[in-house]
Amino acid sequence: MNPLYVVGIGPGGYQRMTMEAADVLKGCEVIAGYTVYVELIREHFPEKEYLVTGMRQEAQRCELALQAADAGKKTAVVCSGDAGVYGMAGILYEMGAAYPQVEIIVVAGVTAALSGAAVLGAPLGHDFAILSLSDLLTPYEKIEQRLRCAAMSDMAICIYNPSSRKRKDYLNRACRIIMEYQAPDTICGFVKNIAREGESHQIMTLAELADVQVDMFTTVFIGNSQTKRMGDKMVTPRGYRLDTNAAQSK
Numbered sequence: 627m628n629p630l631y632v633v634g635i636g637p638g639g640y641q642r643m644t645m646e647a648a649d650v651l652k653g654c655e656v657i658a659g660y661t662v663y664v665e666l667i668r669e670h671f672p673e674k675e676y677l678v679t680g681m682r683q684e685a686q687r688c689e690l691a692l693q694a695a696d697a698g699k700k701t702a703v704v705c706s707g708d709a710g711v712y713g714m715a716g717i718l719y720e721m722g723a724a725y726p727q728v729e730i731i732v733v734a735g736v737t738a739a740l741s742g743a744a745v746l747g748a749p750l751g752h753d754f755a756i757l758s759l760s761d762l763l764t765p766y767e768k769i770e771q772r773l774r775c776a777a778m779s780d781m782a783i784c785i786y787n788p789s790s791r792k793r794k795d796y797l798n799r800a801c802r803i804i805m806e807y808q809a810p811d812t813i814c815g816f817v818k819n820i821a822r823e824g825e826s827h828q829i830m831t832l833a834e835l836a837d838v839q840v841d842m843f844t845t846v847f848i849g850n851s852q853t854k855r856m857g858d859k860m861v862t863p864r865g866y867r868l869d870t871n872a873a874q875s876k
Contacts, residue, residue, distance in 0.1 A: 627729040630695035630722070632715045634708040634735020635663065637821035640670050642741065647733050651702055658691040659704040666822075667704065675699075682762075684714065688721050695728045708737040712758055712786060739784040742817040742845040745827050747859030749815060749847040753781045754862075759796045760787035773800055777807040782853060782862050785846040788816075789839070797846065801836035804848060808832060813849040815860045816840060829860050 631650050636642040651657060651671055657664065658677035668676065677694065679687040687703065695701040705713035715732045722730050743750045755776040759769060776783050783804070788797040804812075810833035817827040818840070830838070832848060840846065853862040 628695045628698055628727055629700065629731050630691060630718065630728050631702040631731050631733055632709040632713070632718055633702045633704050633733040634710075634713060634737070635667060635704050635706060636736040637707065637738060637741040638666055638819075639821045640667065642736060642821045643667075644733075644735060647735055650733050651704070653700060654702040655699045656691070656694045656701040657704060658687050658694070658701065660687070660706075663704050663706050666706075684717060685721070688714065688718050692718070692722060692725045692728055696725050702733075705735070706738075707741075708735040709733065711737040711739075711756070738786060738817075738820055738845040741820050742784070742827075743847065745817045745820065745825070746815045746829065746847060747856070747861050749849060749853065749860040749862050750782055750784065751862040751864050752850065752852070753779075754784060755779075755781050756784045756786065758786040759789070759793065759800060761793070770803060773803045774807070777804040780808070780850045782850045783848040785848065787842055788844055788846045790842050794839070797838070797840060798836050801832055801848075805832060805836070808848075808851065812851070813853045813855050813860055814847060816844050816846045818844045820845060829855055829858065 633647050633650055635647055656675045656677060661678050661680055664676055664678050677690045691701050691703045703714050703718060709715040709732050718730050722728055739756050757772055761769060810831060812832040814832050814835045815827060815829040819825045849862055
């Protein structure tokens, strides 16, 4: 069997990549990926053969990588964050069925929900849901249904792909849906360009978030009814009162 690695490279910087991911990429001959993600790692692996495609060319990228692996080249497909969270692992398994000699191996990475949460403090300290507002592959009606279910459950919500040039009002629409079930003063936050040049973050209320303009490189965090602002951090308690007995039982 010829291995084809699907590698999550984390949020951006080389130092945020797992040791396993870095070791796998060092050992590969070929690295395939979306243009933006390849440029994040190329300087650290300059001797590799690169197969690069643009936005919305995921199937072409997978086909090139599968062909390289099938030919006996040790190949990796890189994804931002984690390969299995809105990444390339799923489509590679589907397309890989046509290449029985290729074994797909997923290498986990740090997804934006976790790396962004670390910037804000501890917004995901209890149960949470991750949702994408991109309707390229998911009907908007399904996205809205999932938003309502998450809001009704009083889970913290992490939102990927909150806006784009064609979806400028999607975050506003999402906030209005959530405010049907959660208070307007619910603590929220966002992080732009996690671990990349120009990283910034902000904490605000749900009502204020509804009027914020963000982009595809922003990850949004909406707290639950217990989430609080502590100084410049956003914290969702784990769900129990921290007293002496609780602390001793940990």
